[in-house]
Amino acid sequence: MGEAPILVHQDQQNGASNGSELKDGNFQTTTTIGDKTYVIGGADNETLSSDVRVFDKCLGEWVNPTVLGTKPLLCEGHSAVFLKDRIVVLKKNLKPDDHTWFLEVDTQYVRQQKKKLGTEVVAWSKGVIGNVEKPVVISGPSGVGKGTLISVLMKEFPSMFGFSVSHTTRAARGKEKDGVHYHFTEKSIMEREIQDGKFLEFAAVHGNLYGTSVEAVEMVSDAGKRCILDIDVQGARSVRASYLEAIFIFICPPSMEELEKRLRKRGTETEEQVLKRLRNAQAEIEQGKSSGVFDFILYNDKLDVCYDSLKKLLGHDGYVTPPPNPAAREFNLPTDYSVTELNDKIIIYCNSSELDNMIMLDVSSLKGGAPGRTRGLDFIQMEQLHIQ
Ligand SMILES: Nc1nc2c(ncn2[C@@H]2O[C@H](COP(=O)(O)OP(=O)(O)O)[C@@H](O)[C@H]2O)c(=O)[nH]1
Numbered sequence: 001m002g003e004a005p006i007l008v009h010q011d012q013q014n015g016a017s018n019g020s021e022l023k024d025g026n027f028q029t030t031t032t033i034g035d036k037t038y039v040i041g042g043a044d045n046e047t048l049s050s051d052v053r054v055f056d057k058c059l060g061e062w063v064n065p066t067v068l069g070t071k072p073l074l075c076e077g078h079s080a081v082f083l084k085d086r087i088v089v090l091k092k093n094l095k096p097d098d099h100t101w102f103l104e105v106d107t108q109y110v111r112q113q114k115k116k117l118g119t120e121v122v123a124w125s126k127g128v129i130g131n132v133e134k135p136v137v138i139s140g141p142s143g144v145g146k147g148t149l150i151s152v153l154m155k156e157f158p159s160m161f162g163f164s165v166s167h168t169t170r171a172a173r174g175k176e177k178d179g180v181h182y183h184f185t186e187k188s189i190m191e192r193e194i195q196d197g198k199f200l201e202f203a204a205v206h207g208n209l210y211g212t213s214v215e216a217v218e219m220v221s222d223a224g225k226r227c228i229l230d231i232d233v234q235g236a237r238s239v240r241a242s243y244l245e246a247i248f249i250f251i252c253p254p255s256m257e258e259l260e261k262r263l264r265k266r267g268t269e270t271e272e273q274v275l276k277r278l279r280n281a282q283a284e285i286e287q288g289k290s291s292g293v294f295d296f297i298l299y300n301d302k303l304d305v306c307y308d309s310l311k312k313l314l315g316h317d318g319y320v321t322p323p324p325n326p327a328a329r330e331f332n333l334p335t336d337y338s339v340t341e342l343n344d345k346i347i348i349y350c351n352s353s354e355l356d357n358m359i360m361l362d363v364s365s366l367k368g369g370a371p372g373r374t375r376g377l378d379f380i381q382m383e384q385l386h387i388q
């Protein structure tokens, strides 16, 4: 305890103005930001782990922070560069979709979590090249037709849209499959995962717990699809307040009588559950119309009319653009390189003779972030820059 991290000195030896390099035989980097030094990886294991230790100069001691978010898998070494509120970690990894990671140290999310948990907090997110279309949040009272509209949309555009599979503590209905319609889970397990920061949002609805895991949304986006979330009004409000930029649509029934008719005709709930859902519906509709959370309100009277309006909103009423090619979101890094930061750009110098060039990583348009993915990365081969 109390010993200053040795690699600060080694950075200076490397001549790195910002960031730190892998030293032979030492699989950790250090980055000093103000009074804190972040040590990523560990000297005792021969690979990059997601281990992070912080040396607090003011306290004069090492702190083990709470580490949140999507953690990187092990790799053989990495470089680290500090941007204004996060550290970019470039793994020495030949996998084209797995080399860029972000360790957030002072972003809004990290500051919120520090306040909530009362500890030092850092949060990982995986860097992804390019962007995906904004996710779509669909809310509305039980029985209004959300599930029906979503399944028609996914059937018509299977390669464009993907469903965010929520977690719930309610029992599965007859035809519902675990992992497809919901992740059916136990309350104690879900509560622990919520504590661990694995959920983007959660809410108690009709007496059960429901929630969207960060992973549920990111898996759809990683597949290059636009994510659809079917969540209640409280959940929509939480997503609105989160880092996730989405489109919010509220579905209204033509009347309460029609809503009751649909709910009863569906026949999936007991009488008691139907009455509870109808009691909650009135408040949900009022909130949906007045909360300022929703960008659009659609009335689901005639299903085909409502579906056409939904498609129009999502820009799919005419020609359908093909989904982005997943290969366009991947980029190979050389095996041997060094890095430095310059005005929102990270310059990657290739050391190997067969790749005598530089790569520029543009981080000026980052979107999202911990605890999921940081999107909007752009890698540019410097040879291309000369031509332009
Ligand atoms: N906040 C939140 N609400 C959810 C989630 N998943 C489902 N819901 C909402 O929970 C409510 C009940 O869903 P469900 O039990 O499937 O019944 P249904 O709406 O009658 O089909 C609906 O309003 C859903 O939109 C979630 O992950 N988070």
Ligand SMILES: Nc1ncnc2c1ncn2[C@@H]1O[C@H](COP(=O)(O)OP(=O)(O)O)[C@@H](O)[C@H]1O
Pocket (backbone or CB within 6 Å): 140, 141, 142, 143, 144, 145, 146, 147, 148, 149, 262, 263, 265, 266, 300, 301, 302, 303, 304
């Ligand atoms: N526009 C509509 N007109 C008549 N019935 C509808 C319409 N939309 C949906 N339904 C029916 O209403 C019931 C409830 O729809 P569902 O999609 O399960 O609602 P939610 O997911 O909002 O709870 C289902 O039996 C469905 O077939």
